[in-house]
Amino acid sequence: MSKSILTVDDSTSMRQMLAFILKGAGYHVVQAATSDEALTHASSHAFDMVLTDQNMPGGDGLDLVCALRSLPAYSETPIIMLTTESSEEMKNKGRAAGATGWMVKPFDPNRLLEVVRKFVN
C-alpha cells in the first residue's frame, strides 16, 4: 500500500503541482485548500506526511502545525512547511510550532521528493 501525504495550500496551482509530482512518484495524495479542511482530513485518516503552505486565508500553516501536533496520531508525523516565506524569524516560529522542516517556494520537484523519501520511506 502506498504511503499517503496530505498537501495543504490555498493555491489551486500549487496543489496541482504537488499532486503531479507526488502521485508520479507513487504516493497517495489528499489535497486540502484550508487549515480546517486539512484538520478534517487528518482526523479521519493518519497520513504519513503533511506538506503545508504558511499564508492561507482562515488559518495559517503555523496554526495548523500546532493543531496537528496536539493530535496523538500526529505527534511524530513529518510536517514540512512549503512557503514563499524565507525569513529566519518565520523559520524559528515554524521550529517552535513543531514543524519538521522548511522548504521555500518555488520548489524543485527532485529536491521535494528527496525530502519526502527521507521521511516517508
Added chain:
Amino acid sequence: MLDSPSMFDNQYNQAQPGTLRAIDALRDILAGVKRDVARSREVLNGAFGKIAARFARVHAIAVAAEGRKHGLSDEALRALREVTDGLTIELQFEDSLSQLLDHIQGKVEAMGVALTETRAMMSSAPAGEAEPVGPALEVLARTVKSIQMAADAAVADRAFGHGSVELF
C-alpha cells in the same frame, strides 16, 4: 462600490470643494485599480487552468514512458524529465503572482478606507470653519506607513532562499 462625486455636490458648496473633489477622484481611481486587479486575477486563473491541463498531460506521458521504458530512448526520457521538472518550477509563477495581486488588493483597500475616513473628517467641518486638515493628514500618514511596512516585508520575504530546504 464607491459613492459618486455627484452625490456630494451640496457638500462641495458648503465646505472644501477642491479637497473633497480630489478625494472622490482618488477613490474612483482606486475603484478602477480594484477592478483591474480582479480582471487580472480572472485572466491569470483562466490562462493557468489551460496551461496546467496541458502540463498534466505531458507529465502523465513522461511518468508512463518512464514506467514502461520502451518507445523512447534513455536520452529522450531524460530530456522529457528535464522539461517537466523545469515546468514544475516555472509554473509556480501563478502562486507568486496571485500573492502579489493579494498584496496589491490589500494596499488598494487600505487606501480606500483611509480616503473614506479623510473625506468624512473634511466634510464634517461646518461651513465657514477651518478645515480639519491635521487629523486628516494623520490618517493618511498612518495608512502610508502601514502600507510601506507591509510592502517591505513582502519584498524581503521573496528576496532570498527560493528552493532552499532546512530540516529542523
